[in-house]
Amino acid sequence: MKLKPLADRVIVKLVEAEETTKGGIILAGAAKEKPEVAEVLAVGPGGMVDGKEVVMTVKVGDKVITSKYAGTQVKLDGEEVTIVRQNDILAIVE
Amino acid sequence: MKLKPLADRVIVKLVEAEETTKGGIILAGAAKEKPEVAEVLAVGPGGMVDGKEVVMTVKVGDKVITSKYAGTQVKLDGEEVTIVRQNDILAIVE
Amino acid sequence: MKLKPLADRVIVKLVEAEETTKGGIILAGAAKEKPEVAEVLAVGPGGMVDGKEVVMTVKVGDKVITSKYAGTQVKLDGEEVTIVRQNDILAIVE
Amino acid sequence: MKLKPLADRVIVKLVEAEETTKGGIILAGAAKEKPEVAEVLAVGPGGMVDGKEVVMTVKVGDKVITSKYAGTQVKLDGEEVTIVRQNDILAIVE
Amino acid sequence: MKLKPLADRVIVKLVEAEETTKGGIILAGAAKEKPEVAEVLAVGPGGMVDGKEVVMTVKVGDKVITSKYAGTQVKLDGEEVTIVRQNDILAIVE
Amino acid sequence: MKLKPLADRVIVKLVEAEETTKGGIILAGAAKEKPEVAEVLAVGPGGMVDGKEVVMTVKVGDKVITSKYAGTQVKLDGEEVTIVRQNDILAIVE
Amino acid sequence: MKLKPLADRVIVKLVEAEETTKGGIILAGAAKEKPEVAEVLAVGPGGMVDGKEVVMTVKVGDKVITSKYAGTQVKLDGEEVTIVRQNDILAIVE
Numbered sequence: 001m002k003l004k005p006l007a008d009r010v011i012v013k014l015v016e017a018e019e020t021t022k023g024g025i026i027l028a029g030a031a032k033e034k035p036e037v038a039e040v041l042a043v044g045p046g047g048m049v050d051g052k053e054v055v056m057t058v059k060v061g062d063k064v065i066t067s068k069y070a071g072t073q074v075k076l077d078g079e080e081v082t083i084v085r086q087n088d089i090l091a092i093v094e
Numbered sequence: 095m096k097l098k099p100l101a102d103r104v105i106v107k108l109v110e111a112e113e114t115t116k117g118g119i120i121l122a123g124a125a126k127e128k129p130e131v132a133e134v135l136a137v138g139p140g141g142m143v144d145g146k147e148v149v150m151t152v153k154v155g156d157k158v159i160t161s162k163y164a165g166t167q168v169k170l171d172g173e174e175v176t177i178v179r180q181n182d183i184l185a186i187v188e
Numbered sequence: 189m190k191l192k193p194l195a196d197r198v199i200v201k202l203v204e205a206e207e208t209t210k211g212g213i214i215l216a217g218a219a220k221e222k223p224e225v226a227e228v229l230a231v232g233p234g235g236m237v238d239g240k241e242v243v244m245t246v247k248v249g250d251k252v253i254t255s256k257y258a259g260t261q262v263k264l265d266g267e268e269v270t271i272v273r274q275n276d277i278l279a280i281v282e
Numbered sequence: 283m284k285l286k287p288l289a290d291r292v293i294v295k296l297v298e299a300e301e302t303t304k305g306g307i308i309l310a311g312a313a314k315e316k317p318e319v320a321e322v323l324a325v326g327p328g329g330m331v332d333g334k335e336v337v338m339t340v341k342v343g344d345k346v347i348t349s350k351y352a353g354t355q356v357k358l359d360g361e362e363v364t365i366v367r368q369n370d371i372l373a374i375v376e
Numbered sequence: 377m378k379l380k381p382l383a384d385r386v387i388v389k390l391v392e393a394e395e396t397t398k399g400g401i402i403l404a405g406a407a408k409e410k411p412e413v414a415e416v417l418a419v420g421p422g423g424m425v426d427g428k429e430v431v432m433t434v435k436v437g438d439k440v441i442t443s444k445y446a447g448t449q450v451k452l453d454g455e456e457v458t459i460v461r462q463n464d465i466l467a468i469v470e
Numbered sequence: 471m472k473l474k475p476l477a478d479r480v481i482v483k484l485v486e487a488e489e490t491t492k493g494g495i496i497l498a499g500a501a502k503e504k505p506e507v508a509e510v511l512a513v514g515p516g517g518m519v520d521g522k523e524v525v526m527t528v529k530v531g532d533k534v535i536t537s538k539y540a541g542t543q544v545k546l547d548g549e550e551v552t553i554v555r556q557n558d559i560l561a562i563v564e
Numbered sequence: 565m566k567l568k569p570l571a572d573r574v575i576v577k578l579v580e581a582e583e584t585t586k587g588g589i590i591l592a593g594a595a596k597e598k599p600e601v602a603e604v605l606a607v608g609p610g611g612m613v614d615g616k617e618v619v620m621t622v623k624v625g626d627k628v629i630t631s632k633y634a635g636t637q638v639k640l641d642g643e644e645v646t647i648v649r650q651n652d653i654l655a656i657v658e
Contacts, residue, residue: 192373473656
C-alpha cells in the first residue's frame with residue numbers, strides 16, 4: 001500500500017534525529033523542536049499546477065530540507081509521512 | 095438522485111475509520127479527529143477554471159487524501175459528502 | 189419585473205427546507221442553519237470577467253448547491269433571492 | 283456641473299426607498315439599512331484597467347443593484363452619489 | 377522647484393473647502409472631514425507599471441475626485457500636495 | 471566600499487532636514503517625523519523582476535520622495551542608507 | 565556534506581559582527597540585533613519558479629545584504645546557515 005502524490009506534491013518522511021546528527025546536519029534548535037531533514041518517498045507528476053508548468057526536480061531517495069510547518073501529515077502503515085508541494089522543499093542535502 | 099460537480103470540483107465521501115485502519119492508513123491523531131481518507135464519488139468536467147485550464151486526474155472510486163478543512167459538507171440522501179476542488183486532493187491511496 | 193445578472197453572476201432562490209428534505213438532500217446541520225440548495229432563476233452572459241473568459245454552465249431551473257455565505261441577498265417582489273458568481277456554485281443536483 | 287468617471291467606474295445614485303418599495307424590490311432589511319437599488323448617472327470609458335480589457339455593459343439610466351459597501355460617496359450639487367467599479371454592479375433591474 | 381511624478385503617479389492639491397462649496401461639489405461629511413476634490417498639478421509618464429501598460433488619462437489642471445486615504449502627502453514650498461496613483465482617481469469634475 | 475543594489479532596487483540616503491527646509495520641500499509633520507526626501511546613491515540594473523520587465527528610470531544623484539516606511543535601512547561606512555524598490559519612489563524633486 | 569539549494573534559493577551564512585565592523589558596514593542597531601551582511605555559500609539553478617523565469621545573479625562568495633527575517637535557518641556541520649530566495653537579497657557589498 002502506498003500514496004501516489006498528485007500534481008506538484010511530494011511525500012517525505014522525517015529522518016530520525018539520531019541519524020540527522022550523525023550526518024552533521026540539524027536544524028537550529030533541533031534538540032527542542034523536531035528536525036526538518038526528510039527523505040523523499042514519492043514524487044508527483046508535476047505538469048500544469050495552478051496554470052503554471054511545474055517540472056519536478058527532486059527524486060525518490062533525496063534527503064531534503066523543507067519549509068517549517070509546510071505540508072499535511074498522514075500516517076502510512078503506522079509511519080508518519082508529510083505531503084508537501086515541491087516549492088516547499090528548500091534544498092537537497094548531498 | 096445525485097450531485098454533479100461543476101468545474102474542478104470533486105465529491106468525496108469519507109471512508110469509515112474502521113475501514114481506514116484496516117487499510118493501514120490513518121491520519122495523525124485520527125483516533126481523536128475525523129480521518130481524511132475519502133472515496134471519490136463524482137468528478138467535475140474540469141476545463142477553464144479561473145482562467146486556467148484544469149485537467150481532472152482523479153476518477154470515481156479513487157481513495158484520496160484531502161487537505162484538512164477543505165471543501166463544503168453536504169448531506170446526500172442521508173449520507174454526508176464533501177465537495178472539494180481537485181487541487182485540495184493531495185494524494186491517491188493505492 | 190426581474191433582475192438581469194451581469195457578467196458571471198447567477199440569481200438563485202433557496203428551495204424551501206420542506207422541499208429539500210423531500211428531495212433527500214439537506215446540508216449538514218440544515219435543521220439549525222438555512223439549507224443551501226437553491227434554484228437558478230437567471231444567469232448572466234459570462235464573457236470576459238476580471239480578464240478571464242467565463243463560460244456559463246448552469247441554466248435557469250437548475251437546482252444547485254452554493255458555497256455557504258456566498259453572494260448578496262436581495263428582495264425581489266417580496267421574495268428573497270441571492271446573487272452569486274457562477275464560481276460559487278459547487279454542484280448541480282440531478 | 284457633472285462628474286466624468288474614469289476607467290471602469292460608474293456613478294450611481296440610490297433610488298429613494300419609497301420608489302424602491304413601489305417597484306417591489308428592496309434589499310433584505312432595507313427598512314433598517316439603506317436600499318441598494320441605484321440609477322446609473324454616468325459610465326466610464328472602460329478600456330485597459332489593471333492590465334485587463336474592460337467593456338462597459340451598463341448604460342446611463344439603468345437601474346442596478348450594487349455590492350453592499352462598494353464605492354465612494356460624493357455629494358454632487360447637494361445630491362449624494364456613489365462611484366463604483368462596474369464589477370461591483372451585480373444585476374440590472376428590468 | 378517642482379515634483380516630477382514617476383510611472384503612473386499623479387500629484388494633486390486639494391481644492392479649498394470654500395471653493396469646493398462654490399462649485400457645488402463636496403464630499404459627504406466634508407464639513408467635518410477634509411474634502412477630496414483636488415486639482416492635478418503634475419502627471420507621471422505612465423508606461424509599464426507592475427508589468428501592465430498604463431496610459432495616463434488625466435492632465436494638469438483637471439479637477440478630480442480621489443479615493444479617500446489614497447496617496448502620500450508631501451509639503452511643497454509650503455503647500456501640501458498629495459501623490460496618488462492614477463488608479464486612485466475616480467472621476468473628473470467638469 | 472559600496473553597495474550594488476540588485477534587480478529593481480535603489481539605494482537612497484535621506485537628505486538632512488536642514489537642507490530639505492532650504493530647498494523648500496518638507497514632508498507634512500517633518501519637524502516631528504524624519505523627512506523623506508532622499509538622494510539616490512546607487513541604482514540596480516532592473517530587468518526581469520517577479521516575471522515583469524522593469525526599466526530603471528531614476529539615476530544616481532536624483533533627489534526623490536519615497537513611500538513612507540518603505541525599504542530596509544543599512545549603515546554604510548557610518549552613514550545610514552535605505553534600500554528601496556524603484557516602485558517605492560514616488561517622484562523626483564527638480 | 566553540503567546543501568544544494570533548489571530553484572531560486574540561495575544559501576548564505578552571516579558574516580561575524582567583528583568582520584562586518586572591520587568592513588565598515590553594519591546594519592542600523594546591529595550592536596543590539598544580529599547583522600545581516602552574509603556570504604553566499606550556494607546558489608540554486610534558477611529557471612521557472614512559480615511560472616516565472618528567474619535568472620540567478622548572485623554567485624558563491626558574494627557578500628550580500630538580505631531582507632530582515634527572510635529565509636529559513638539550518639545548522640550545517642555545526643554552522644548556522646540561512647536559505648533565502650534570491651529576491652530577498654537586496655544588494656551586493658563590493
